[in-house]
C-alpha cells in the first residue's frame with residue numbers, strides 16, 4: 001500500500017516521551033499532568049489549561065538502575081518507567097498521578113517519589129497516589145469518584161488553578177470523544193477483508209493519542225482518515241487475521257513483528273489500545289459529569305485488576321465479540337514479563353478462548369522492548385500462523401476462527 005503521508009510524523013512523536021507536541025503544549029503555557037494507567041479517567045487530565053500524557057519509555061535499553069531499586073522480579077514496564085525517570089526523561093511533567101493499578105506500578109511511582117526522580121524544576125511539582133475499585137459496580141463508581149476528586153481534581157485546582165468544574169469536565173469529554181471518533185473510524189477499516197490500514201500503522205496512531213496533547217493531534221488524524229478513504233488496499237489477504245490482547249503494550253514494533261510474519265493484527269484489546277481504551281464516553285445532562293466519567297471507566301475497564309466474576313468471564317466474552325466483529329482467525333495473548341495481573345489472566349483467558357470459544361491461541365510473555373528478543377518471538381508467531389493456515393485448509397474456510 002502507498003505510504004501514509006503522516007506516518008513518519010506520528011512515528012517520530014513516539015521516539016521520546018518528551019516529544020515535540022508535549023514541548024509545544026508546555027510552550028503554550030499548559031500544565032502537564034502525567035498518568036500511568038488506562039483505568040484512570042483520561043479526560044480529567046485534560047481540563048482547562050492542563051493536558052494529560054501517559055508515561056512510556058520508548059527505545060528502552062538497560063534497566064539496571066531501576067532493577068537495583070525494584071529487583072528483577074517486577075514487570076519490565078515499571079522498571080523501564082523508573083529507569084527513564086531516573087535518566088530525567090519525564091522532567092516535562094508538572095505532576096504524576098498514579099492509581100494502585102497493581103502493586104508494581106505502586107512500587108514504581110513510590111520509588112520515583114522517594115528518589116525525587118521526576119523534577120520539572122517547579123516547586124509546585126506533586127505526586128498523587130489514588131485507589132481504584134476492584135469490582136465494577138455502583139460502589140466502585142462512588143469510590144472512583146471520591147478518589148478522582150481527592151487525587152486529581154482538588155490538587156490540580158489548588159496547585160495549578162486548573163478549572164475542574166462540571167462544564168470543564170464536559171468540554172474535556174467532548175474533546176476526548178472527538179479523538180475517539182476519529183480513531184474508531186480509522187479502526188473500523190480493519191474490519192475489511194483487505195484493509196486499507198495495517199495493524200502497525202493503527203498502533204502508532206492510537207499510541208500517539210495517549211502520549212501527546214490531544215488538541216494538537218486532531219488535524220493530522222483527520223487528514224489521515226481522509227487519506228485512508230482513498231488508499232488502495234493490498235491485493236492479497238493476510239495469511240491470518242489476529243486479535244492481540246494483553247497487558248501494557250506501548251511498543252508498536254511488537255505489532256510490526258507479527259505482521260512481518262504475514263498476519264494482520266485486526267484488533268487491539270490491550271492496555272494502551274483502542275478497545276475499549278478509545279470507546280467514546282456517553283454523557284447526559286441529567287447527572288453530574290464526574291460521576292458519568294467514573295462510571296464509564298469503572299464498567300468499561302477490561303483490566304484483570306477487576307475481580308468480580310461478571311468481569312472475569314466478561315473479559316473473555318469481550319474478546320470473542322471483538323474477534324467476530326473483526327473477522328479474526330486467532331488470538332495472541334501477550335503479557336509483559338513479570339506482569340502479575342496478566343499472568344493469571346493470560347492463563348485463564350487463553351484456556352477459555354481456545355477451549356470454550358474454539359480459537360487458535362498463542363500465549364506469550366514478552367520483554368518491554370521487543371527488539372531485545374525479537375528472534376524467538378518471530379519463530380513462535382510464524383509457527384502459530386502456519387498452524388492457522390493448516391486449520392483453515394483442513395476446514396476449507398477463512399475466519400472467523402471461533403466456534404459458530
Ligand code: SF4
Pocket residue numbers: 075076077078101102103104105247248336338339340341342
Ligand atoms: S504491566 Fe502489569 S504488572 Fe506492569 S504495571 Fe501494568 S498491570 Fe502492573
